[in-house]
Amino acid sequence: METSSEKKKIPHMTITRLAQYLNCLSLLPREHYKEISSxxxxxxxxxxxxxxxxxxxxxxxxxQAGYRYKVPNLIDGLERILGLDQKQNVIIVGVGHLGQALANYRNFEKLGLRLVGLFDINPRLIGITIRDVRVRDIDEIPGVVERDNVAIGIITTPAEAAQSTANLLAHAGVKGIWNFSPVNVAGPAGVIIQNEHLSVGMMTLSYMLKQSHPPEAQG
Known part of the structure; x- marks a missing residue:
């Protein structure tokens, strides 16, 4: 159950774990898991x-303390807390391999996200269609953001174009930026930015593998 405590400052790691809980619960077979304990x-x-x-x-x-959680109620509550009950229009800027992969990610809808725009500067990509969404020139971003009330802009551009893309998205009026470029981007107050670094996860995994399976000493 949500309370006024949601208005308090919640630790970022708590929110990250809530997403993990929801993902886990959503994958449980409903016929076997009507309730679950902590x-x-x-x-x-x-x-x-x-x-x-x-x-x-x-x-x-x-x-109630000491009782098992009802899975449907828990899922509904977590979705509300994480804002997944509110449908959000999103656009992707940068339609290379990663951008196209995200555009084809069919679980966006389950996350409450609706892809309404794809943008690039490459003339060979402008005009193609991915999942019924046509790739447009980045000059059209402001008009699409205003027309479709776009809340989130996803950046999958090369590093050198990331910050200028973030500036363009913020100026156009998006409220959140999900950045997948190799560098962090910044934005003005009022624009929430989530920087993702796929390479960080890979390097972390590499380190853990090295620690658990150290290379044999060369003779």
Missing amino acids: KELAAKIGLKPTVIRQDFHHFGGFG
Whole structure:
């Protein structure tokens, strides 16, 4: 159950874990999991039950202490907290390999996202259609943002174009930027920016593999 505590400052890691809980719960077979305990959920994610209960406490606890959580109610509550019950129009800027992969990601709709625009500067890409959305020149971004009330701009451009793209999106009126370029971007106050770095995850995995399977010493 959501309470006024949602208006308080919630730790970023708590929000990240809420997304993990929702993802896990959404994949459970509904016929077998009508209810779930914090211990069961923790075992599936690799956390301590106390962490889950503390996270839920920020939002009223999602039920009575000592009782199992009803999975449908828990999913609905997490979706509301994460804003997935509110449909958001999004556009993608940069229609290279990564941009096209994201455009073809069919779970966007489950996240409450509706792709309404694709943009690039490459004349060979402008005019093609991906999932019924035509690729346009970036000069058309302001008009599409205003016409379709676009809330989120996704950046998949090369590094050298990322910040100028973020500036263009912010000036056009988007409220959030999801940046997949190799560099961080910044924006004005009021524009929320999420910088993703795929290479960071790869390097972290590489380090962990090296620690668990050290290379044999050369003779």
